[in-house]
Amino acid sequence: MSLRRYLPHYVMIAPFMILFAVFFLYPIVSGLYYSFHAWNGVKPPEYVGLANYQKILLSREFSTAMRNLLTYVAITVPLGILVALGLALLVDSFTGRWANFFRNAYFMPVVLPAFLAATIWRWIYAPNFGLLNMMLGWFGAPSVNFLNDTGTMLYALIAVDVWVSAGFNMVIILAGLKNIPVELYEAARLDGANKWQQIVHITIPMLGPVLFFVVTYGLISAMQVFDKPWLLTGSSFTSYGGRRNALLFPVMDMMGRAFGSVRFGEAAAYGFLLTVAIVVLTAVMFGLRRWRGWA
C-alpha cells in the first residue's frame, strides 16, 4: 500500500539517486577499497593494509601541505566572507543601474576561467614591472617577488582567492540582505541605533543561516584548493607546489601521486583522508548551527 502510494515519488527521485550512486557513492566506496591497495590503475590491486595511509601521514609533503592548508583556510575563509559582506552592504546601498553594475562587476571574477584569472594575477604579481610592483615603486618600495618569495606566496594566493570568492559570496549575502524586513532597521533607527549597531545587532544575526551556508561552503572549497595554486606556480604532475613547496596543498599532492607517480592507491588514501576531514568539519559546522539555532 505504502509502496504503491509513494511509487511516483521514488520514480521521480530515481534519476538523481542513480546518478548520485554512480558518480558519488561508487567512487567514494571504490576509493576506500583502493586506498588499502597498491594500484597503478591497470594491474590488479594488491592489498597493502594501512601502508598507503602510513606513507602519506609520514611524508614531508603531507605535513607541508597540511600546514599550508591550515594557514590558508584560517585566513581565506573569514577574510573572503568579510570582504563579501562589505561588498554586499555596499551594493545593497545602491539602487537601480548602479546596484546592477557593482553586482556584475564584483561577480565577474567568479565566471572567469581559472587559467585566465591566474594569468592575470601572474602579470599583476610579476617582479619589477608587474602592476603591483609598479605601484609599490611609486612609493619607493623595492620589488617584491610575490609568487617566488616563500614569505609572500601564500598571501598572494589568498588575495587571488578572496578576489574570486568574494563575488560569489556577495551575491548570496546580498540575497540574504534583501530578505531582512526593513521595519527592523526603522525600529532600530527610532531607538537611536547607528549604522554600525544596525549591522551588528540586526544584519549579522538575521544573516545567520546565509552566513552559515557561506562559511560551510567556503570551508569545503578551501579544503579542496587546487587550480589557483597549481596555475600560479606553473605546476605540472612532476613538479608542483612552487618554491620550497610554499603553495603545496593536499589535492595537488594527491594529483601528483596519482598522475605523476602512478600511485592511485596512495592517491585514493589521500583523497579519503581529505574526505573524512571535510565530512568532520561539515558535521562540526552543522552541530554549531544547531547549537546556535540557525536551522
Added chain:
Amino acid sequence: MRTLSKLRFGVAGLAALLAVGAAGTAAAEDVTLEYWVYSDFAQGDALALQQEFIKEFTAKHPGVKINIVGKGDDDLTAGQVAGAASGNLPDVFMNAQSVGAQLVEVAALDNIYSKWMAMPEEFRAQFDQSALKSCMPKPDELYCLPYTGFGSLLFRNLTVLQKAGIDTSKPPATWGEWLAQMKKVKEAGMFAIPDETLVFNSIAEIYATSGGTDSWGFDWANHKTRIDPATMTKVLQKFVDMAPLNSGTSRNDQATKDLFISNQLAFHTVGPWVNPTYEEAAKTSGLKYDFVLIPGDESGKTGGIRSYEMVGVAPGPHADLAFEFAAYITEKAQMARWAKLLSRYNANAAAMAEPDVAALPLIKVSVDAAHGAMDVAAPYFVDSVPSCYNSTVIDMASATADGSKTPEQGAEEMISQLNDCLAK
C-alpha cells in the same frame, strides 16, 4: 511456381549474404585512429602540416580516418594514464620521454621493437642513435619513436650586453667568462639571468655546465640518485653567485620573456620554443638577440639539457596501423618538412642533415647544443620518478641560493633526501 519461389528466395538470400559480406569488409577497413598531439602542434601552420601528413597517409590507406586532438602537457599524461585504466587509449600519441616510465607502467605504450625491426634498414638508419637508445630501456624493448627535441640554448639580449659594455661578437666560452658578464650587466642596472633555481630543468641546465649525463639522473638498480656531491656543491655555489644577479622570475615565466624583450634581461637559458616569440619581438619592437651554446666550466664543454618528445603507440587491435602512421610521420621527408616549418630540431638525423634544414640557424645551433647537453632525466622508461625527486632538487637549490645552507650542506642534504625519496 513453387520452384520459382524457391529460386527467388535463394537469390534474395544470396544477395543478402553478399550485402552482409560487403558491409563486413567495409567495416573491417573503416578504422579511425585517435592521434593526440601537443596543443601547439594542433593549431595554425603546425596543424595544417599535421593534417597534410594525415591526408597523405590516409590516401595510401583507404578506409582509415585519423582524428587529431591537441592537448596540454598534463592533459596528455592524465588522459593517457586514465585511458590505459579504462581501456580507451588514443592509438598514436605524443608525450615527453620523462613520463615514459609511467606510461609503460600502466601499459599505455606498446613495445614496438618487433615492428621497428621489421622496417627497412634505410628507415631505421635515419634516426639519431642516442635519441633512439633513450626509448630503449632494454635491447629488445622500444617504447617510442623520438620526435621533436631540444638542446637548451643561451639566448642573449645584445642591447643589454652592449649597454653593459660587453663585446657581443664573441659569446662567453666558459662559466667564468659568463659569470663576469652577468656581473657587468647587474652593475649596469639590469638583470643578468632568470632565477635558475625555480625550475628543475633550469637547475639541470646549470648542473650540466659542470657535470654530465653520467653523474645525473637515476641509478634505478639501487634506487639512488646519480648526482655527484662534488659537482652539485660546485653547481650550488653557482646559484649562490647568481642570486644577486637574477630577475627573480623562472625561465618559464611570461615575465622573463617580457624582461628580455623590454631590454632588461641579458640572458635566458631555455629551449628553442621561445624563439618565435623573440623573432616576432625583433620584427615588431626591434629586439636584438642571438642564441649560442651554454658555456661550461672549461672551454669546449657546454651546459644545458636535452630531451625529446616522443611518438608512442598504444597496444590494441590498431597497433600495427598506428605504428605505420607513427613511422610515416617520423620518416625523413616528413621530419624535414616539420623541422623547416617550426625551425625545430628533431630526432631524425637524416632530416637534420638535409642542406636546407641544416642551414636554418636555430637548427644548426640546436644540433650542437643537443650533442653537448645532458639528458634531463635519464634513463627513461625504467621506473616512475617520484614527485619528491624534483621538488627536493628545487628546494635544496633554492635554500642554498637563499643562504639557508652552504653549498656543501645543500649538496649533502639534497643527495641524502633524493636517495630516501627513490628508496620509498
